[in-house]
Amino acid sequence: xxxxxxxxxxxxxxxxxxxxxxxxxxxxxxxxxxxxxxxxxxxxxxxxxxxxxxxxxxxxxxxxxxxxxxxxxxxxxxxxxxxxxxxxxxxxxxxxxxxxxxxxxxxxxxxxxxxxxxxxxxxxxxxxxxxxxxxxxxxxxxxxxxxxxxxxxxxxxxxxxxxxxxxxxxxxxxxxxxxxxxxxxxxxxxxxxxxxxxxxxxxxxxxxxxxxxxxxxxxxxxxxxxxxxxxxxxxxxxxxxxxxxxxxxxxxxxxxxxxxxxxxxxxxxxxxxxxxxxx
Amino acid sequence: xxxxxxxxxxxxxxxxxxxxxxxxxxxxxxxxxxxxxxxxxxxxxxxxxxxxxxxxxxxxxxxxxxxxxxxxxxxxxxxxxxxxxxxxxxxxxxxxxxxxxxxxxxxxxxxxxxxxxxxxxxxxxxxxxxxxxxxxxxxxxxxxxxxxxxxxxxxxxxxxxxxxxxxxxxxxxxxxxxxxxxxxxxxxxxxxxxxxxxxxxxxxxxxxxxxxxxxxxxxxxxxxxxxxxxxxxxxxxxxxxxxxxxxxxxxxxxxxxxxxxxxxxxxxxxxxxxxxxxxxxxxxxxxxxxxxxxxxxxxxxxxxxxxxxxxxxx
Numbered sequence: 331x332x333x334x335x336x337x338x339x340x341x342x343x344x345x346x347x348x349x350x351x352x353x354x355x356x357x358x359x360x361x362x363x364x365x366x367x368x369x370x371x372x373x374x375x376x377x378x379x380x381x382x383x384x385x386x387x388x389x390x391x392x393x394x395x396x397x398x399x400x401x402x403x404x405x406x407x408x409x410x411x412x413x414x415x416x417x418x419x420x421x422x423x424x425x426x427x428x429x430x431x432x433x434x435x436x437x438x439x440x441x442x443x444x445x446x447x448x449x450x451x452x453x454x455x456x457x458x459x460x461x462x463x464x465x466x467x468x469x470x471x472x473x474x475x476x477x478x479x480x481x482x483x484x485x486x487x488x489x490x491x492x493x494x495x496x497x498x499x500x501x502x503x504x505x506x507x508x509x510x511x512x513x514x515x516x517x518x519x520x521x522x523x524x525x526x527x528x529x530x531x532x533x534x535x536x537x538x539x540x541x542x543x544x545x546x547x548x549x550x551x552x553x554x555x556x557x558x559x560x561x562x563x564x565x566x567x568x569x570x571x572x573x574x575x576x577x578x579x580x581x582x583x584x585x586x587x588x589x590x591x592x593x594x595x596x597x598x599x600x601x602x603x604x605x606x607x608x609x
Numbered sequence: 610x611x612x613x614x615x616x617x618x619x620x621x622x623x624x625x626x627x628x629x630x631x632x633x634x635x636x637x638x639x640x641x642x643x644x645x646x647x648x649x650x651x652x653x654x655x656x657x658x659x660x661x662x663x664x665x666x667x668x669x670x671x672x673x674x675x676x677x678x679x680x681x682x683x684x685x686x687x688x689x690x691x692x693x694x695x696x697x698x699x700x701x702x703x704x705x706x707x708x709x710x711x712x713x714x715x716x717x718x719x720x721x722x723x724x725x726x727x728x729x730x731x732x733x734x735x736x737x738x739x740x741x742x743x744x745x746x747x748x749x750x751x752x753x754x755x756x757x758x759x760x761x762x763x764x765x766x767x768x769x770x771x772x773x774x775x776x777x778x779x780x781x782x783x784x785x786x787x788x789x790x791x792x793x794x795x796x797x798x799x800x801x802x803x804x805x806x807x808x809x810x811x812x813x814x815x816x817x818x819x820x821x822x823x824x825x826x827x828x829x830x831x832x833x834x835x836x837x838x839x840x841x842x843x844x845x846x847x848x849x850x851x852x853x854x855x856x857x858x859x860x861x862x863x864x865x866x867x868x869x870x871x872x873x874x875x876x877x878x879x880x881x882x883x884x885x886x887x888x889x890x891x892x893x894x895x896x897x898x899x900x901x902x903x904x905x906x907x908x909x910x911x912x913x914x915x916x917x918x919x920x921x922x923x
Contacts (some may be wrong), residue, residue: 340820344713345721351710352728354788358743359731361754377754417639425636432629440633447644449841449907451849453872454900457879457893458650459643481643484636513628542736544852549880564738564856574752577742584739592734596727600796 359585366390366578373574390579394566397576399554400583403562410472410558411540414479418536419529421480422487423495427517429488430495431503441492447485452478453545463550470553478546483536490535494528495521527598534599541588559584652900654893671894681878681891687866688874691779695870696847698783699790704839706787707794708832712824714795715802726799730792737789741856744785748772772857775867782868786853790846794839801835802828834915841910848902851876871899 364380365373372385381387394400429441452459459478460469468474498521506516522529547561557565563584570576592599658667675681710729714722732740747754748771756768771781805828813819813827851872854862860882862869877885879892 421636424632428632455647458647
């Protein structure tokens with residue numbers, strides 16, 4: 331029927347454009363990882379070829395692991411991300427359930443209030459957030475970051491989750507009520523397991539900006555004990571401007587965990603975006 | 610007795626539903642304490658000034674300084690101009706490329722579609738630190754990857770150290786940011802294109818509307834709401850950007866402030882740099898201006914764009 335839209339030149343053209351752009355998207359990442367396994371001579375002599383037996387060298391990695399306290403930074407990032415994620419998902423799901431399940435005065439207004447944060451970035455409140463953290467003695471603690479990231483993640487989480495919670499069957503919840511289950515049991519035992527797939531989507535959306543953030547670690551927790559990987563990498567790269575082996579190795583170490591997580595969760599992420607959850 | 614019973618019954622029918630409050634409380638408390646109150650606290654701080662260790666109300670004097678005092682205004686207008694250019698590049702380059710890629714990806718029976726969309730989205734998940742530094746290395750004349758690549762297509766003579774030249778640095782960094790974020794418009798438009806029902810496309814084909822004409826006349830009007838959304842997302846993201854510039858060029862946004870945008874200007878005003886001490890009140894004033902710009906953009910979108918876009922229900 332529609333041979334015109336699937337003609338050969340058109341398909342070849344589409345693949346050519348997509349392949350070119352895929353190359354542009356992946357080239358810098360591959361280039362950095364490839365060169366991180368080379369000696370200095372290899373990096374400058376033949377930057378575009380993969381490491382050979384002659385140019386293979388792990389000097390960059392040994393420098394990074396010897397110099398920087400990367401394992402510790404990594405642990406900090408992990409603690410902050412996992413804790414914030416836990417609170418965003420728990421509090422977000424609870425609020426989304428209240429908004430989508432119960433009718434009460436001010437329901438719509440509360441929904442709008444909580445949605446404000448989707449459009450207005452939390453970063454604009456930094457001056458007052460820092461004052462608040464100084465006053466409560468939370469500067470240079472991971473708690474400060476966890477609280478800020480929880481607040482930052484909640485609006486979008488509530489917005490997406492309440493859309494999904496509206497789809498959970500009312501009959502099921504009412505059956506639970508007739509059986510004498512409390513509202514809390516209905517939420518934790520019936521509703522939460524049913525919205526698990528959308529929780530995964532929200533988790534991925536929440537996680538990426540937290541893991542990658544530079545602004546709040548730089549301002550709220552720049553001390554040696556509380557540095558996150560992103561901030562640690564930034565400072566490390568600044569110090570080792572001339573040691574290309576170390577820089578490339580540090581970049582690769584920063585890329586790899588995110589890349590591995592992405593490959594595992596990309597289906598969830600892409601399904602989340604394309605299911606129209608973000609409107 | 611009977612009335613008492615009835616009263617008790619109605620009370621039992623509409624008890625105070627504590628659980629609603631319990632479900633809402635944690636989210637509302639954290640969100641209010643760490644997002645809404647600091648936001649208003651910042652707006653309020655912009656009207657005060659620290660005089661002899663105490664905060665004194667000074668009205669709009671901080672804003673007069675920001676717009677009028679040459680020590681501040683030169684940098685402020687420069688940052689604002691740069692930010693507008695940063696946004697224009699995103700709108701002109703990122704969103705059309707995103708739409709093109711989405712249109713190609715959504716063509717029926719395209720092979721490797723999953724591979725393409727996964728690969729093209731990779732830069733979006735990387736942190737600014739990685740992106741900024743990786744491109745700094747690639748564009749560096751010391752390493753020579755960029756001139757080497759340009760040699761392949763015979764353009765080597767056009768190479769200059771873009772990040773080091775005042776007239777090119779901002780555009781180069783905007784394009785790096787475009788490279789990173791092109792995945793977001795691509796995905797959102799892709800989703801919108803997939804949701805167009807087959808009947809509409811078939812009807813168009815029966816009427817002989819195919820290929821490019823089909824895209825312009827049938828699909829584009831249907832995805833306009835999504836284009837509206839990516840525009841406002843780009844706007845908010847751009848006027849709030851900081852990390853990429855800070856990573857690639859430092860807090861001074863060199864060369865000679867040519868890549869300074871509102872985010873880096875706010876950082877310098879708030880924390881100080883080199884000889885200048887940080888000034889929370891001026892920082893708050895800049896954050897307030899950013900807030901107003903973003904609010905204006907969101908309002909334009911909500912009240913002017915979104916209400917006029919025709920939505921189609923299938």
